[in-house]
Amino acid sequence: MSSNIFTPTEILSPFVKRYIITESDSNVINRILPDTSIAIAFRFKGQLNHLIDQTVTQLPSSVISGLRKSARLVNYVKGSSALIVLFKETGAKAFFKHPLHEIFEQSIALDNLIQRQELVDIEERLSESVSNNQRIGIIEEFLIRLLYSEENDKLIFAAVQKIERAKGNIKMKDLANSFYLSHDAFEKRFRKTVGTTPKQFSSIIRMKAVIQSVRRNQTFTGVAYDAGFFDQAHFNKEFKLFTGQPPTEFFKSPPLW
Numbered sequence: 001m002s003s004n005i006f007t008p009t010e011i012l013s014p015f016v017k018r019y020i021i022t023e024s025d026s027n028v029i030n031r032i033l034p035d036t037s038i039a040i041a042f043r044f045k046g047q048l049n050h051l052i053d054q055t056v057t058q059l060p061s062s063v064i065s066g067l068r069k070s071a072r073l074v075n076y077v078k079g080s081s082a083l084i085v086l087f088k089e090t091g092a093k094a095f096f097k098h099p100l101h102e103i104f105e106q107s108i109a110l111d112n113l114i115q116r117q118e119l120v121d122i123e124e125r126l127s128e129s130v131s132n133n134q135r136i137g138i139i140e141e142f143l144i145r146l147l148y149s150e151e152n153d154k155l156i157f158a159a160v161q162k163i164e165r166a167k168g169n170i171k172m173k174d175l176a177n178s179f180y181l182s183h184d185a186f187e188k189r190f191r192k193t194v195g196t197t198p199k200q201f202s203s204i205i206r207m208k209a210v211i212q213s214v215r216r217n218q219t220f221t222g223v224a225y226d227a228g229f230f231d232q233a234h235f236n237k238e239f240k241l242f243t244g245q246p247p248t249e250f251f252k253s254p255p256l257w
Contacts, residue, residue, distance in 0.1 A: 001028045001076060006136050012143055014152060015091030019139065020084040021132050024076035033211075034068045034204050034242060036160075038092040038100060038195050039084055040110060041065070042139065044126035046080025050107065061123050062110035066103030067196045069203065071244040083126065083135055085143070089160045089201075093193050094149045100195035114146070155179055156193040159186075163198065168206025169228045172199050207242045220247045 001024045008016040017037055029051065041048075041063045048059045051073040059074070076082075092100055098113050111119050122142055129135045159179065163170055175198060176186035190198045210227045214220075224235030236246060243250045 001026070001030070004132060006132070009140055012140060012147075014150075015088055015094050015147070016143065017086045017088045017091070019136055020086065021081065021135065022076070022084065023081045024078060027078045028076045030074050030076060031071050031244060032074055033071050034207070035086075036067065036089050036194075036201065036204055036208075037086040038067060038103075039065045039086050041085075042083045042123065042126055044081055044083060044123065044129070044135065047077040048080055048082060049075040049077070051075055059107065060109040060111075062114075062119050063107050064103065064110050064113060065107040066100065066105065067194070067201070067204065068105050069200060070105070070241055072107075073244075083139060085139060088152075090152045090157045090193050092195065094152070095143065095146045097148070099192065101191040101197075104196050104200075118142075153189070153193045156190055159190060159198065160194065160201070163202050163205055166202075167209040167227075168202040168204070170202060172202070203238075204242075207238065210239070211243075214251065223247075 001022060003020050003022045006019040006021070007013075008019065024046070041059075043059065043061050043063075050057045050059050056075070087095075096113055122138060125138050126135050129138065159175060162175060162178070172187070173183055176183045179186060181189070187197055187199075190201070194201055196204075206227060210223060213226070214223055220235070221232050224232050227235070229235040229238070239247050239250070
C-alpha cells in the first residue's frame with residue numbers, strides 16, 4: 001500500500017491540513033488511530049470496508065469521519081484507491097453547518113451533509129481522472145464551492161495550540177479560565193468548532209504524544225509516568241482503547257499511515 005501527500009492551495013490552507021491519496025496493490029487492513037482532524041474520504045477505485053468486531057461493512061464512495069477515541073480497521077481491497085482530505089483542527093467548521101460533534105466516533109456517508117447529485121458528479125470525475133494532481137484539483141474546486149466562512153474561531157484555535165503545547169496534560173478548568181469563559185460556555189464553543197469536547201481532544205493529543213515519544217529500549221512503565229499516568233495498568237487500559245492493541249503488540253506492526 002502506498003500513500004502520497006499533497007499540500008492545499010493558499011485559499012484552503014487555513015482550513016485543510018493535507019490531502020492523502022492511498023493506493024493498494026494487495027488486500028490490506030490498515031489500523032487508523034484517533035486523530036485531531038475530521039476527515040473526508042473519496043474512494044475512486046475498488047472497495048473499502050470497515051471492520052468492527054467480526055462484521056464487515058462496505059464504506060460508501062464518499063465518507064466523512066468525525067474525531068474518535070478508539071482505533072478503527074479499514075480493509076483496502078486489492079486495487080482500491082482513495083483521496084483523503086484531512087482538515088485542520090478548527091478547519092472543518094468552515095465547510096459544514098452541521099454540528100460536527102454529532103459525528104464523533106462515526107463515519108457516515110457524505111451525502112448526509114452534501115447533496116447526493118453533487119457527490120455523484122465529483123465521484124465520476126475522480127474515477128475518470130488520469131493523474132493525482134487532476135484529482136486534487138477536482139476536490140479543491142469542490143471545497144472552495146463548499147466554503148461558507150473564511151474565518152477560524154481564533155479563541156478555539158488558540159485553545160487547541162495550548163493543548164498541543166501541553167501535550168494534552170492540561171486542566172480544562174484552567175484552560176477555560178485562561179480565556180475568561182465559564183467551563184460550560186468554553187466546552188460548548190470548543191465542541192461546536194472542533195467536533196468533540198476539549199477533554200476528549202486533550203486525551204487524543206496526549207496519547208499521540210505518547211506514541212511519538214517511545215524510543216528503542218525504553219520501558220512502557222517509564223513512558224506511562226512521563227506522560228502523567230498514575231500507574232502502568234491505567235496506561236495500558238488507555239493505550240489499548242486508543243490503538244486497539246496492548247503496547248508491545250502495537251509497536252510490532254504500526255499503522256500504515
